[in-house]
Amino acid sequence: MEIEVTGAPDAMGYCHCSSCRSWSAGPVNAFTLWKPDSVKVTRGAEYVGHFQKTATSDRQFCKQCGGHLMTTHPTFGLTDVYAATIPTLAFAPGVHVNYAETVLRMKDGLPKMRDFPAELGGSGDTLPE
Template sequence: MAGTYKGACFCGAVEIEVTGAPVAMGYCHCESCRSWSASPLNAFSLWSPDALKVTRGAENIGEYHKTEMSHRQFCKTCGGHLFTQHPPLNMVDVYAATIPTLKFEPAVHVFYSEKVLPVRDGLPKMKDFPSEFGGSGETLPE
């Protein structure tokens, strides 16, 4: 799955690319991601920060920190969501919808304890984060 994948905000003022392969892909059910994405869950792809490059419109990127865990980046023109930096994890979440050429292959659901939409897809359902990302590692029934 390694390659270079291009993406952009809603209006195209900001363009990005990620190179390599994501560290993880899945769905987040936490209240913050649901509220930010205006959706019952958020499809994520986690990357090493050095895999992400802003190729156009860096001056048009706004940032919002609700918590120190998530530094959310968006286009100041259209409000389109681009990615979220996770400094404590040394990872960046490039929203799956932002990079449409990446074949999205989810492997896990995180913060399933906060779900508002049950999903029965056979993937592991984590109470919070996997232990390798600082979470409890506890899984929940589907």
């Protein structure tokens, strides 16, 4: 399975929601958001499985190994390619989202959004570190 991304992501950061934590099997999920036409499965597309978790999240995984690949967010017009699946990407997070749900406090100076930015349908509220 190979995924290719082109250009630069629209955003990079950390999600703290319980759904992402469960999906990533960790206390926080590192995300990279791309326009859908910037993401392409270049090898193994026939092995991509889908799980429509919610109206805003179509999770994609490898049917051969079970590895998590990406999540399309049609209502946002973005695709989240998990940072760990792009080994050549210089991950430079800029924000924490859904920090109200965190189980791992992170003091890194980045903005901590209560939920999502207002432009993505969230409150736009930030929380203290």
